[in-house]
Amino acid sequence: MIGGKKIIALCISRLHDTDNNRFIAILNEQLRSAGCSLFIYNITTDLYWNEDETRAEASVFDLIDYERTDAVVIMDEKIKSRNVSKKIVRNSRAHGIPVIVVDGNYEGCITVDFDYAGGFEKMVRHVIEHHRKKDVRLVAGTKGNPFSDEREEIFRKVAAENGVRVDEKTISYGQFWAKPAIEAAEKMFASGDIPEAVICANDIMAINVASVFIQHGINVPEQVIVTGFDGIDEIYYSMPKISSVRTSSRLLADTVFKAVKNAVSGVDIQDRYTVEPSLVLNESCGCHDSGTMQSFVRLRNFNSRFYNYQDDNLVLNEMSDAIQSQKDLANASYVMVRDVTKDLCCLINRSCVDDTTDYLRTKRESPYDDEMFVFFDRLNRPYEQYEISRREIVPGLEKLIESGYPLIFNSIYYTNVPLGYICFHYNDYDLTDYCKIMAITNSIGRGIGGFISMRYQHYLMQRVEDIYMYDGLTGLYNRASFSNRFREKIEKTPEGTPITVVLSDLDGLKKINDNYGHFSGDDSIKAVANALKMACPPDALCVRYGGDEMIAIIIGECDAEKIVRRIRSELEKYNNGSLTDYSITSSIGVVSSKAGMLTNIEAMIKQADSLMYTEKKAKKASNRPLCREQ
Numbered sequence: 335m336i337g338g339k340k341i342i343a344l345c346i347s348r349l350h351d352t353d354n355n356r357f358i359a360i361l362n363e364q365l366r367s368a369g370c371s372l373f374i375y376n377i378t379t380d381l382y383w384n385e386d387e388t389r390a391e392a393s394v395f396d397l398i399d400y401e402r403t404d405a406v407v408i409m410d411e412k413i414k415s416r417n418v419s420k421k422i423v424r425n426s427r428a429h430g431i432p433v434i435v436v437d438g439n440y441e442g443c444i445t446v447d448f449d450y451a452g453g454f455e456k457m458v459r460h461v462i463e464h465h466r467k468k469d470v471r472l473v474a475g476t477k478g479n480p481f482s483d484e485r486e487e488i489f490r491k492v493a494a495e496n497g498v499r500v501d502e503k504t505i506s507y508g509q510f511w512a513k514p515a516i517e518a519a520e521k522m523f524a525s526g527d528i529p530e531a532v533i534c535a536n537d538i539m540a541i542n543v544a545s546v547f548i549q550h551g552i553n554v555p556e557q558v559i560v561t562g563f564d565g566i567d568e569i570y571y572s573m574p575k576i577s578s579v580r581t582s583s584r585l586l587a588d589t590v591f592k593a594v595k596n597a598v599s600g601v602d603i604q605d606r607y608t609v610e611p612s613l614v615l616n617e618s619c620g621c622h623d624s625g626t627m628q629s630f631v632r633l634r635n636f637n638s639r640f641y642n643y644q645d646d647n648l649v650l651n652e653m654s655d656a657i658q659s660q661k662d663l664a665n666a667s668y669v670m671v672r673d674v675t676k677d678l679c680c681l682i683n684r685s686c687v688d689d690t691t692d693y694l695r696t697k698r699e700s701p702y703d704d705e706m707f708v709f710f711d712r713l714n715r716p717y718e719q720y721e722i723s724r725r726e727i728v729p730g731l732e733k734l735i736e737s738g739y740p741l742i743f744n745s746i747y748y749t750n751v752p753l754g755y756i757c758f759h760y761n762d763y764d765l766t767d768y769c770k771i772m773a774i775t776n777s778i779g780r781g782i783g784g785f786i787s788m789r790y791q792h793y794l795m796q797r798v799e800d801i802y803m804y805d806g807l808t809g810l811y812n813r814a815s816f817s818n819r820f821r822e823k824i825e826k827t828p829e830g831t832p833i834t835v836v837l838s839d840l841d842g843l844k845k846i847n848d849n850y851g852h853f854s855g856d857d858s859i860k861a862v863a864n865a866l867k868m869a870c871p872p873d874a875l876c877v878r879y880g881g882d883e884m885i886a887i888i889i890g891e892c893d894a895e896k897i898v899r900r901i902r903s904e905l906e907k908y909n910n911g912s913l914t915d916y917s918i919t920s921s922i923g924v925v926s927s928k929a930g931m932l933t934n935i936e937a938m939i940k941q942a943d944s945l946m947y948t949e950k951k952a953k954k955a956s957n958r959p960l961c962r963e964q
Contacts, residue, residue: 337732339371340404340598345395345422347377347412349742350769352567354412356583359763362740364591370404370598372740378772381415390747392418393701397743397755399727400429404598407590410438432597434590444593446586446607453579453611454485457561458492458533460577460613465559465620467531468498473518473543475510475535482510485535485563503527508539515539519546528558531619537562541572544618548573555620565614574617581611646674646770650777657781658788663687663719666785667710670778674770677761679711679728680746680778682754684721686786689793693786694751701745701752709754709782728757737761744775748783805878807856808863816877820887820935823875827889831929834892837942838866838901840882841919841950850916858882858918861908865920869900885939894924921950 335341342365348354362372375398377391395418398406406426410419423440426433433443461467472489475482486505493500503525508515515534522528523546534540540562544554554560554574562569565580589607596603615621649672660666670680683703686693706724710716714730722729734741734757742758756775760767803815811819827833840862847855859882866884867876875887886897901922909917923945925938 335404336371336402337735339369339735341399341402342370342372342594342598343398343403343406344372344374344409344740345398345406345413345419346374346409347380347414349374349376349771350378350765352765353565353583355763355765355768357587358740360584360587361591362738362763364587365594366738368591368595370594371735371738373398373403374740374742376742376744376771377413378744378775381413381418383414383416385415385417388750390701390750390752391745393747393752394743394745394755395422396701397727397745398422398425399725400425400431403429403431405432405434405594407434407436407594408438408443409436410440411436432603434593434597436586436590444597444603444605444607446589446593446609448581448609448611450481450611451484451488453581454535454563455488455492456611456613457563457577457579458489460615461531461533461559461561461619462492462496462498465531467559469530470498470504471522471529471532472505473508473515473532473534473539474505475508475539477507479510482507482535489533508534508543510536510539512538512542515542516546519543523547523550523552528552531559531561534560534562537564537566537569537576537578540576540578540618541568544572544574544576555618559619561619565611569614569616572618577616577619577621578614579611580614581609585609647773649674650773654777654781654784657778658784660785663709664717666782667719668717670710670781671712671716674774675710676712677767678756678758678774679713680709680754680756680782681706681722681728682709682746682782683707683752686753686782689789692790694749694783694790698752702754706754713759734759739763742771744771746775746779746782748779748786751783753779753782753786808860808878808884810863810867810884811875811877813877813879816875816879816885819875823889824929824935827929829928829930831889832891833927833929833935833938834888834894834897835923835925835935835938835942836866836870836886836888836894836897836901837879837923837939837946838862838884838886838920839922839946839950841921841953843882846916850914854914861905861918862920865901865904865908868904869897879939883943885942887935889929894926898922898924921946921953923947923949 346354349358358374365372375394377394381389381392392415406422408419408422413419419435419438419440423433423443427442434446435443436446437448439445462470470493472486474486490500506518506521508518515538519542532543534543540560544560547554547558552558560576562576562578565578569576569578586609589609593607653669653672656669657666660669684705684707685691685703687707702724704724706722708720708722708729711729728734737759739759739761744756746753746756756778758771803811805812840858843855843858846858862882863878863884866886870876870886871888871892877885879885901920905918905920923942925942925945927938
């Protein structure tokens with residue numbers, strides 16, 4: 335429960351299908367009247383029972399918050415993955431949440447199923463008994479498929495009861511699809527034995543069988559009746575419109591609502607509910623078509639969605655490309671401000687924004703982080719990005735729930751890797767909006783995934799550049815990159831500008847290496863380099879010029895004596911905090927000049943080197959050891 339409302343999770347596929355859209359609109363209104371809020375977890379394509387393939391978009395079902403969900407509804411036949419459904423069932427039962435499975439059977443769940451057999455039998459009896467046809471053929475689905483086998487058995491039973499002959503040519507198999515159905519119809523025509531009626535096991539086959547007969551000059555239904563099964567919207571757009579069997583969206587919604595209401599209240603719980611399909615009689619069987627205006631409205635809506643899709647697709651492709659080309663997160667989010675994104679927020683995993691990690695190739699235990707990153711939130715804070723706990727789900731959750739409309743969740747992914755999720759919060763049930771969900775989800779996933787990939791590539795290129803430019807031990811410029819950087823700076827430096835060279839050389843490196851090892855020698859070199867960098871202005875060019883020789887070039891006014899004192903002070907602080915048996919010191923040479931056409935930095939460095947050696951010799955002459963024992 336959230337905000338005083340019971341949360342009903344609906345797991346489904348393809349919200350853009352018209353039947354799904356109608357079902358959700360009716361179900362949500364009923365749930366809203368009962369004080370419930372509908373959270374829809376949607377995938378844009380079916381999983382097709384391919385249990386060996388892991389699809390990133392199915393990770394959307396991992397978003398279900400079982401601690402605050404009151405009931406789960408699984409549209410099993412639409413998702414088409416027993417593994418996915420089993421996981422949802424398992425998690426729900428572990429939290430004591432009732433599960434209603436539509437068109438599927440799982441132990442311990444409430445089942446809402448369809449009387450497919452009864453519906454198909456209605457159509458067979460309508461053709462044989464109502465239209466009194468004797469020469470009737472069946473185009474079944476796939477031999478061995480349980481739905482196809484069941485419909486073939488029903489056909490044989492009704493035919494036998496009515497004295498209709500069934501022989502080897504009576505039944506053919508269209509595999510529930512267009513091409514095989516066309517081949518079956520062509521074979522009927524080629525035989526010259528045109529039947530009085532053809533009953534098809536689904537609508538796609540019926541539409542194509544009818545089209546074959548019409549192309550060959552055979553009138554439907556005057557010469558041959560053709561019927562289908564499923565009640566898809568395409569039956570209203572075909573010529574003639576196809577008679578079929580369909581399950582009323584309202585009847586399905588009413589049944590699911592009843593099951594949910596009983597389950598969450600714990601009253602009068604049934605194990606199984608059955609939905610009865612009904613005949614949809616159109617022109618292809620010769621019955622009166624009462625849906626002309628309805629068909630016109632459907633076609634008009636279809637055309638509207640089609641042309642809107644073309645326009646929106648251009649916008650979404652442009653948006654996706656724009657996201658990928660941005661240099662930072664804020665700009666990548668800003669380019670998402672479009673009309674098509676006004677009713678959504680987008681959250682990505684917090685780890686996605688770490689440019690130093692190859693996110694797309696990193697193995698993950700969970701598709702979502704505990705901490706999410708609000709990438710885009712058009713409703714609440716459209717120009718801000720911030721972190722949010724995944725338990726909060728989306729910004730302004732209770733406000734969105736109060737609207738009374740479903741919250742629709744889709745996983746966003748790239749190269750089959752989950753990145754985060756989108757929450758759509760439409761304030762209506764407009765099918766045009768639902769049809770945009772797939773394209774919007776894919777475009778945002780492609781855009782953000784490309785952006786993450788480009789950011790990581792930029793990081794790698796910067797790392798390669800750093801390796802090329804900087805000394806690996808000290809982090810100072812190496813000699814080659816120093817020459818290039820100095821040349822760039824000196825070309826922009828006005829004549830007469832002071833130039834100072836500070837050369838600091840570690841004392842006693844050989845003794846440190848010989849007595850304490852090369853790791854200690856490396857640490858000592860790093861200490862001298864750090865002291866030089868700390869002592870010089872931020873814009874100084876600091877370089878490891880030789881093995882233990884560090885140089886800083888300061889262009890502009892500076893206090894050279896102060897720099898030298900700071901170097902010695904930094905080394906003294908290092909020695910005081912060190913646990914080594916020796917102290918680190920350096921000898922220093924400083925040379926100053928003026929910028930001009932004849933500036934010879936190599937000569938200045940050579941002169942500073944000479945002064946440094948003078949100091950080193952002075953230390954030896956005074957019997958001061960170059961590596962002092964502590």
